Amino acid sequence: MLLSLLLATTLRQAAARDHLDVGFAITPSFLSEPEYAQIAGTEFSVLEAENATKFEPIHPRPGNQPGSYDFAEPDKILAFAEAHHMKMRGHTLVWHSQIAPWVRRGNYTPEQMNEILHGHIDAVLKHFGRKVFAWDVVNEAFEDNGSLRSTPWFNRPGIGLADQGTKYIEQAFRWAHEANPSPKLFYNDYGIELLGKKSDAVLAMLRDFRSRHVPVDGIGFQMHVGFWLDNPGNLASLEQNMKRFSDLGLIIHVTELDMGVPNGDPDTIKRQAELYGKIVAICRRNPAVKLIQFWGITDGHSWLNRGANSGHGLLWDENYQRKPAYQAVMAALAR
Numbered sequence: 001m002l003l004s005l006l007l008a009t010t011l012r013q014a015a016a017r018d019h020l021d022v023g024f025a026i027t028p029s030f031l032s033e034p035e036y037a038q039i040a041g042t043e044f045s046v047l048e049a050e051n052a053t054k055f056e057p058i059h060p061r062p063g064n065q066p067g068s069y070d071f072a073e074p075d076k077i078l079a080f081a082e083a084h085h086m087k088m089r090g091h092t093l094v095w096h097s098q099i100a101p102w103v104r105r106g107n108y109t110p111e112q113m114n115e116i117l118h119g120h121i122d123a124v125l126k127h128f129g130r131k132v133f134a135w136d137v138v139n140e141a142f143e144d145n146g147s148l149r150s151t152p153w154f155n156r157p158g159i160g161l162a163d164q165g166t167k168y169i170e171q172a173f174r175w176a177h178e179a180n181p182s183p184k185l186f187y188n189d190y191g192i193e194l195l196g197k198k199s200d201a202v203l204a205m206l207r208d209f210r211s212r213h214v215p216v217d218g219i220g221f222q223m224h225v226g227f228w229l230d231n232p233g234n235l236a237s238l239e240q241n242m243k244r245f246s247d248l249g250l251i252i253h254v255t256e257l258d259m260g261v262p263n264g265d266p267d268t269i270k271r272q273a274e275l276y277g278k279i280v281a282i283c284r285r286n287p288a289v290k291l292i293q294f295w296g297i298t299d300g301h302s303w304l305n306r307g308a309n310s311g312h313g314l315l316w317d318e319n320y321q322r323k324p325a326y327q328a329v330m331a332a333l334a335r
């Protein structure tokens with residue numbers, strides 16, 4: 001054990017002694033950059049499509065025939081994962097965003113929406129079989145105040161369960177499990193890292209689901225964080241909040257970790273590294289945390305670099321140089 005740790009030269013190796021996986025969100029076109037492919041294939045044990053397994057790219061045409069689906073990109077990701085002895089995670093089956101235009105513009109009835117979503121979940125889960133080890137079945141179904149988000153799957157027009165609260169979410173988990181009982185099934189959301197109204201609402205739903213044997217295995221904390229997290233109160237809140245979810249018997253995956261910061265100045269980047277180290281230490285103290293996954297590899301490719309977001313959020317800079325954050329994560333994994 002000690003020897004393997006001393007010899008650890010990658011995040012993947014350092015995490016392995018805790019039976020912890022380290023993942024990243026992949027965009028297959030970036031694999032044409034040799035540095036990207038090299039880091040992807042050596043530093044991580046899990047990957048997840050940043051976009052390629054969402055509804056719009058994977059189910060671009062109407063209907064539920066083989067020709068309605070496009071599995072080319074996801075299958076490339078799967079092939080890369082298999083070639084590098086990595087596991088693939090699925091993201092995401094039910095989400096208000098990136099729904100194919102044919103669904104958004106179809107003026108479908110709730111009965112038709114029910115058939116579309118059921119068919120989608122069934123086809124996607126059957127396509128991947130055992131090759132995808134975990135799925136975000138439902139993503140971002142709650143508002144910040146803990147109410148349910150109004151979405152095409154819930155109530156605009158919804159799948160016929162618009163007046164029944166979290167029933168449509170439950171239905172999606174049941175369909176997923178019926179289609180393929182092998183992957184672990186997750187509810188995934190942002191802004192649920194700390195104690196608060198939104199995490200209370202998600203916790204209540206999952207407590208209810210667990211008590212009624214709805215097939216849900218885990219909670220995904222996206223963790224798009226920033227310096228707002230960096231005070232003792234919030235870090236304690238993160239730890240307590242993770243504990244109350246794991247007390248339900250749920251697996252925890254950190255699914256989309258990144259940390260946008262205001263600039264790339266050395267002091268800022270140093271503080272970022274320290275906060276990354278604190279987060280990984282908290283994750284390691286909860287044995288229910290089985291995956292720490294980053295939302296990309298380099299700052300240059302990150303979604304944080306678009307629009308008004310603060311950037312510089314990941315472990316490698318735009319020139320593929322390891323940042324202090326990389327060293328801090330490595331040290332926290334190895335400690």
Ligand code: G3I
Pocket residue numbers: 050051097098190222256303
């Ligand atoms: O693929 C199309 C391309 O065909 C088209 O020409 C181009 C024109 O804009 O758009 C391309 O699609 C973009 C896609 O990323 C792939 O690059 C979409 O416009 C763009 O909206 C999409 O952004 C993604 C975003 O989810 C969508 O909401 C980001 O890359 C992705 O990082 C982000 O990831 C989400 C998670 O899934 C859920 N949690 C939050 C996280 C960050 O927003």
